[in-house]
Amino acid sequence: xxTAVVFLIIAAAIGYLGFRAYKLWFGKQQKGCEKCAVHKxxxxx
Amino acid sequence: xKKVGLFGNPNTGKSSLFNRLTGLKQxxxxxxxxxxxxxxxxxxFGNETVQIIDFPGTYSIYPRSKDEQVVYKVISNPKxxxxxxLAVVVVDASNLERNLLLFTQIYDLGMPTVLVLNLxxxxxxxxxxxxxxxxxxxxxxxxxxxxxxxxxxxxxxLQEAIKSLSDSNNPFHHSDPSELIAMDDxxxxxxxxxxxxxxxxxxxxxxxxxxxNPVSHQFSSKLDRWLVHPILGYVIFFSxxxxxxxxxxxxxxxxxxxxxxxxxxxxxxxxxxxxxxxLSRLLTEGIIPGIGGVLIFIPQIGLLFFLIGILExxxxxxxxxxxxxxxxRPFGLNGKSVVPLISSAACAIPGVxxxxxxxxxxxxxxxxxxxxxxxxxxxxxxxTLLIGLVIPDQQIWGFLNxxxxxxxxxxxxxxxxxxxxxxVIKQFFRKSxxxxxxxxxxxxxxxxxxxxxxxxxxxxxxxxxxxxxxIILAISIILWALASFGPSDDMEKAAASxxxxxxxxxxxxxxxxxxxxxxxxxxxxxxILGRAIEPVIKPLGYDWKMGISLLTxxxxxxxxxxxxxxxYSVHQESDDPKPLIERLRNEKYASGKPVYTLASxxxxxxxxxxxxxxxxxxxxxxxxxxxxxxxxxxxGYMGVLAxxxxxxxxxxxK
Numbered sequence: 001x002x003t004a005v006v007f008l009i010i011a012a013a014i015g016y017l018g019f020r021a022y023k024l025w026f027g028k029q030q031k032g033c034e035k036c037a038v039h040k041x042x043x044x045x
Numbered sequence: 046x047k048k049v050g051l052f053g054n055p056n057t058g059k060s061s062l063f064n065r066l067t068g069l070k071q072x073x074x075x076x077x078x079x080x081x082x083x084x085x086x087x088x089x090f091g092n093e094t095v096q097i098i099d100f101p102g103t104y105s106i107y108p109r110s111k112d113e114q115v116v117y118k119v120i121s122n123p124k125x126x127x128x129x130x131l132a133v134v135v136v137d138a139s140n141l142e143r144n145l146l147l148f149t150q151i152y153d154l155g156m157p158t159v160l161v162l163n164l165x166x167x168x169x170x171x172x173x174x175x176x177x178x179x180x181x182x183x184x185x186x187x188x189x190x191x192x193x194x195x196x197x198x199x200x201x202x203l204q205e206a207i208k209s210l211s212d213s214n215n216p217f218h219h220s221d222p223s224e225l226i227a228m229d230d231x232x233x234x235x236x237x238x239x240x241x242x243x244x245x246x247x248x249x250x251x252x253x254x255x256x257x258n259p260v261s262h263q264f265s266s267k268l269d270r271w272l273v274h275p276i277l278g279y280v281i282f283f284s285x286x287x288x289x290x291x292x293x294x295x296x297x298x299x300x301x302x303x304x305x306x307x308x309x310x311x312x313x314x315x316x317x318x319x320x321x322x323x324l325s326r327l328l329t330e331g332i333i334p335g336i337g338g339v340l341i342f343i344p345q346i347g348l349l350f351f352l353i354g355i356l357e358x359x360x361x362x363x364x365x366x367x368x369x370x371x372x373x374r375p376f377g378l379n380g381k382s383v384v385p386l387i388s389s390a391a392c393a394i395p396g397v398x399x400x401x402x403x404x405x406x407x408x409x410x411x412x413x414x415x416x417x418x419x420x421x422x423x424x425x426x427x428x429t430l431l432i433g434l435v436i437p438d439q440q441i442w443g444f445l446n447x448x449x450x451x452x453x454x455x456x457x458x459x460x461x462x463x464x465x466x467x468x469v470i471k472q473f474f475r476k477s478x479x480x481x482x483x484x485x486x487x488x489x490x491x492x493x494x495x496x497x498x499x500x501x502x503x504x505x506x507x508x509x510x511x512x513x514x515x516i517i518l519a520i521s522i523i524l525w526a527l528a529s530f531g532p533s534d535d536m537e538k539a540a541a542s543x544x545x546x547x548x549x550x551x552x553x554x555x556x557x558x559x560x561x562x563x564x565x566x567x568x569x570x571x572x573i574l575g576r577a578i579e580p581v582i583k584p585l586g587y588d589w590k591m592g593i594s595l596l597t598x599x600x601x602x603x604x605x606x607x608x609x610x611x612x613y614s615v616h617q618e619s620d621d622p623k624p625l626i627e628r629l630r631n632e633k634y635a636s637g638k639p640v641y642t643l644a645s646x647x648x649x650x651x652x653x654x655x656x657x658x659x660x661x662x663x664x665x666x667x668x669x670x671x672x673x674x675x676x677x678x679x680x681g682y683m684g685v686l687a688x689x690x691x692x693x694x695x696x697x698x699k
Binding site for chain 2: 002003005006009010013014016017020021024025
């Protein structure tokens, strides 16, 4: 049981890091900016 | 939803006003160019909601930089997604003459407008008295509101003005953008600006009276004679920095020790309470040291930003920006590069984003490339751990703490290297023919508002704990797994090969346990990986455990400390938990030589001062430059600089 929980935690940690990396490199703009056309325009220059 | 555009010159308190109206906590500062990020918020009147858009600060509708172009593009195009239904123009009441230019440009377009006379406290301290009724006669189609956004004065009146103008049956006519001069017609723009200033001068003479010799103005001027002095200004600034670092080291050490001991106790308690097994080991060797490795640095980060917050609130940071501008000019980083670089001393991400205000692409690119060399807050945990470990806690000349002095030296190293790299880029790679102009108005000195300082500290600590903390925790768990497991039964075989203490061979039991732990770790997956990279890092004076921490901290610099905390907890007996720094101090090679010496410690410090170990910054650079080329070049040149710097430091000191 303990082993199963530990492996789940390890899998969650790997998954979390993968998710963060994906979001960082392939995700949308910085928090807030995706909603704001003004700053999207600055970013698109 | 109706849209309200918030316009104004830079540094007129627009962001403070935006925060007051929307209840958001947008970053504010008393020098221009602070706001480059999230700038949308909502204002509610009962069931009705209007959207507030905080536009980049600009002196005129006619743009000079990329961020200023946005205002023109939005205002000139009623079909634009952010074209406002009404404009709130924030002006600095203590400098109406300069601020009214933008207001008259927007007003003359016929857009429903609210004129906010902000910073009224500064205006009255400077001896200005504004006759609002008289001002209203010059601009009959606007609602004039007096405000002091710092303390929330005039917000109710402003909300009422927005509400009345956002009603569809407001008395003002609608705007006509066709009256705008073409963006590239500089001659017509210049003539228009001159005409407007002539008109504004007459209006100001009519509505503003000035009392002679206001006290605060005299005080600020007297202080500025010293603080922005061409020589003394730098001496004072570097002394202030030195005092800050000394304070950070001497005061933060007490709460840090408490946190460290607290986590050691927690680990001990968890071991005693939980049944023996993998989960208990994950908690005591992976998760608890990982979290402890993050939380221990809260006092230092909090204290540093508390002191910097006070400097910013009093108005001193604006002077720092001013004197740094002069310092940076000979290196090709002038004008608008100053704010991004100073922002990078907290974090390179907003620093890189703040370069959007720089007109010249070459200047902007140079600033982006050198910004991560400025020592950011993520380096603080690494610096303070290593300084505490290898630099003696002693006084120099009776009053200077050596550890604080080294921390100051590392910040100075970052700045000097950034300037030198900028000079090299300017001389050999990207010559800029265009020069950015930087306008900076020095605000009057004020007493700090403690709520603002507290908010800044809270936000910085929160970002560190919850943003970096989650990554550190996840990496700690993975490291624990890599250190706890190994291929087939290699670890057990290695442990069994350690000679057991017997009556014929009376080895100290603790020494035996340490040898078993070391043997297991060396044959774990992490040990195998660490030993594979050891030849590359050995010339820098590092062992494989440092190498693993160096690798994991490519995600973010502060991960280094959490990784060390985890690596040094795995396989250790927990009945006598020691703080991390003590464990590192006791770490020895097989020859008995200590692993963490002055040479290897300084080598690591130099490595972290130069290395580009922040995935988030690289991602932002890629986004801002729209290319993989520049983040890769940045990663490459900073990596070479870090490796060579660390190599030289180790070879000289060993």
